Amino acid sequence: MDKTTIICRCEEISYEEVEEVIEHGGRTFDDVKRLTRCGMGPCQAKICTGLVANIIHEHTALPLSEIPLQRMRMPLSPIKLEILATNSTAFSAVKSVLDEVEIEDGKVR
Amino acid sequence: METSYETIVIGGGVVGNGIAFHLSERYKEGVLVLDKKYPMSGTSGSTQAWVWVHNKTPSWYAEFNMYSAELYPYLSKKIGDVEYKRTGGLSPFFNESDREKAKQLAESYRKIGIKIKVLSREKVLEKEPFMNPEVAGATYSSIDGNVNPFRLIDMYMRASKKNGVHYSTYNKVTEIQKQDGKYIVVSDQATYVCKNLILAGGTWSRELGEMLGIKIPVNQLRGQILVSEPLKPFLNFTISGLRQANNGEVLMGYSMEQAGFNRATTLDVIQETANMAVRYVxxxxxAKIVRAFSGIRAMPEDGFPILGKVPGFENLYVAATHSGVTLSPLIGTLITELILDGETSIPIDRYSLSRFG
Structure with missing residues (x-):
């Protein structure tokens, strides 16, 4: 692969950009992801995982078995927000910023 | 390898990096930042990164946040483009009964110089046309905004390195000793000696403190966030609950759970977050959701920053806080002043570790 080879097609991240992260001390796919957006696009790293692992391996001599996979997250394949919504208006873990403001005697507590 | 430093910062998150960068602007003596993994792998890399002021409470804490937000334009001039946008912040409410509370907030904060407008339904929809027409109103302040947390830390690190700061990553601190007026810091890779030691361990502050027999009461609080596919720009403001990033993605979420260091995402909170998002917009x-993520936030026991000298330990400093993104430029500035000048331009006594007894 030459320097301009595209590693992540979704976010158009090149070999060179991945290499730079490793030169700055990055050692995992997620380090590369956070610094370059490699793997953050619609396919969520389904194409670039192995390629990035190989680049890390080449530059650090870490065995491939010691290079952790990226953190996979829900929903794995893009899904419409309305499918996830349940139309409930009762919230427990999710807060409203304004609800957290407490007023006492006409003043902010 | 160099193992003797003037100052060591333990923790390369947004707080530790803010301190390292501000220190490096003023003194070129050896500064080392140690991170157990790679910066951004913890709290600082799993956040919506609002730079948020206007309805934090109480007023003295909002004021403290305001001073930090005011430093952002200057900071981005110094370290480079961190995608900081002072969009203005909008906190919607859906019950007319909340308007009185909103007005009282605006009135209280006018006195400390935080301008808050209480908007009518029509005004909210004029400002943010995609907001739910059922909204009753919103509080609004132009001081709020957001930043790209990855760009922020990357630029902090690049600027600090340029100024001579050393970084050692994937290098967990396992032991700290005080010896002959110096601190000995033992880590996975080496043993270091320094004069000044700064504990900026975020969610891990308690563990770091214990290495020196100090109680730093910081707990963990989980937040889960949903990320949409890139959408055309359609949200104008940072809404307390969601915001649109430069690349068009919308980040949604404002949840709090006690889950220790468990960074799972869970269907119940994902669904609640989806409900909040469609209720607001x-x-x-x-829109399609591409990813959910969760972050463990640092939450001091009383909710407020723990900043400054550690009582009884010469040249030992602590900086542990929630809202690290908002407060980073100010904390970096103040801790630098404390170390180099012995005093701070804004009093931080209120935030001393000593308040916990």
Whole structure:
């Protein structure tokens, strides 16, 4: 692969950009992801995982078995927000910023 | 390898990096930042990164946040483009009964120089046309905004390195000793000696403190966030609950759970977050969600920053806080002043570790 080879097609991240992260001390796919957006696009790293692992391996001599996979997250394949919504208006873990403001005697507590 | 430093910062998150960068602007003596993994792998890399002020409470804490938000434009001039946008912040409410509370907030904060407008339904929809027409109103302040947390830390690190700061990553601190007026810091890779030691361990502050027999009461609080596919720019403001990033993605979420260091995402909170998002901006229902993530936030026991000298330990400093993104430029500035000048331009006594007894 030459320097301009595209590693992540979704976010158009090149070999060179991945290499730079490793030169700055990055050692995992997620380090590369956070610094370059490699793997953050619609396919969520389904194409670039192995390629990035190989680049890390080449530059650090870490065995491939010691290079952790990226953190996979829900929903794995893009899904419409309305499918996830349940139309409930009762919230427990999710807060409203304004609800957290407490007023006492006409003043902010 | 160099193992003797003037100052060591433990923790390369947004707080530790803010301190390292501000230190490096003023002194070129050896500064080392140690991170157990790679910066951004913890709290600082799993956040919506609002730079948020206007309805934090109480007023003295809001004021403290305001001073930090005011430093952002200057900071981005110094370290480079961190995608900081002072969009203005909008906190919607859906019950008319909340308007009185909103007005009282605005009135209280006018006195400390935080300008808050209480908007009518029509004004909210004029400002943010995609907001739910059922909204009753909103509080609004122009001081709020957001930043790209990855760019922020990357630029902090690049600027600090340029100024001579050393970084050692994937290098966990396992032991700290005080010896002959110096601190000995034992880590996975080496043993270091320094004069000044700064504990900026975020969610891990308690563990770091214990290495020196100090109690730093910081707990963990989990937040889960949903990320949409890139959408055309359609949200103008940072809404307390969601915001649109430069690349068009919408980040949604404002949840709090006690889950220790468990960074799982869970269907119940994902669903609640989806409900919040469609309630605020119904059109988001048609947007695709690409990813959910969760972050563990640092939450001091009383909710407020723990900053400054550690009582009884010469040249030992602590900086542990929630809202690290908002407060980073100010904390970096103040801790630098404390170390180099012995005093701070804004009093931080209130935030001393000593308040916990």
């Amino acid at each position: 119904p059109a988001l229902g048609k």
